[in-house]
Amino acid sequence: MPTIRFRDEEIECDEGAVLRDALLDAGLSPHNGAARYLNCRGHATCGTCAVEVRGDVSEMADDERRRLSMRPHDLDSGLRLSCQTRVEGDVAVVKHPGFWGQKVEDGGERGEEVAPDSDPTA
Numbered sequence: 001m002p003t004i005r006f007r008d009e010e011i012e013c014d015e016g017a018v019l020r021d022a023l024l025d026a027g028l029s030p031h032n033g034a035a036r037y038l039n040c041r042g043h044a045t046c047g048t049c050a051v052e053v054r055g056d057v058s059e060m061a062d063d064e065r066r067r068l069s070m071r072p073h074d075l076d077s078g079l080r081l082s083c084q085t086r087v088e089g090d091v092a093v094v095k096h097p098g099f100w101g102q103k104v105e106d107g108g109e110r111g112e113e114v115a116p117d118s119d120p121t122a
């Protein structure tokens with residue numbers, strides 16, 4: 001059963017679970033501030049569930065790629081939409097600042113956990 005590390009918590013989920021759903025089911029949110037209430041509920045249109053993910057996850061599909069290609073996101077940021085990302089193994093997740101969690105350059109809580117060479121399963 002895969003584990004998800006997020007905001008000082010470690011939870012388990014079924015393999016193939018949607019990341020956003022797994023977080024919400026555990027009482028955690030991939031949204032910042034008012035975006036917890038003002039979001040598209042997982043339809044890949046608002047972009048507020050964007051997170052940095054390290055570990056085994058599904059490939060990016062067209063809907064997700066389309067939304068992450070639009071402002072304020074930047075496809076090159078490497079963020080994923082948690083509502084479109086399926087957990088396929090152990091992962092570490094970081095939410096960056098900003099309404100959409102788009103401020104990757106500003107860091108994020110526990111950003112040190114996902115340095116490029118880090119192993120999220122360590």
Ligand code: FES
Nearest residue numbers: 042044047049083
């Ligand atoms: S919840 Fe809106 S894009 Fe994921």
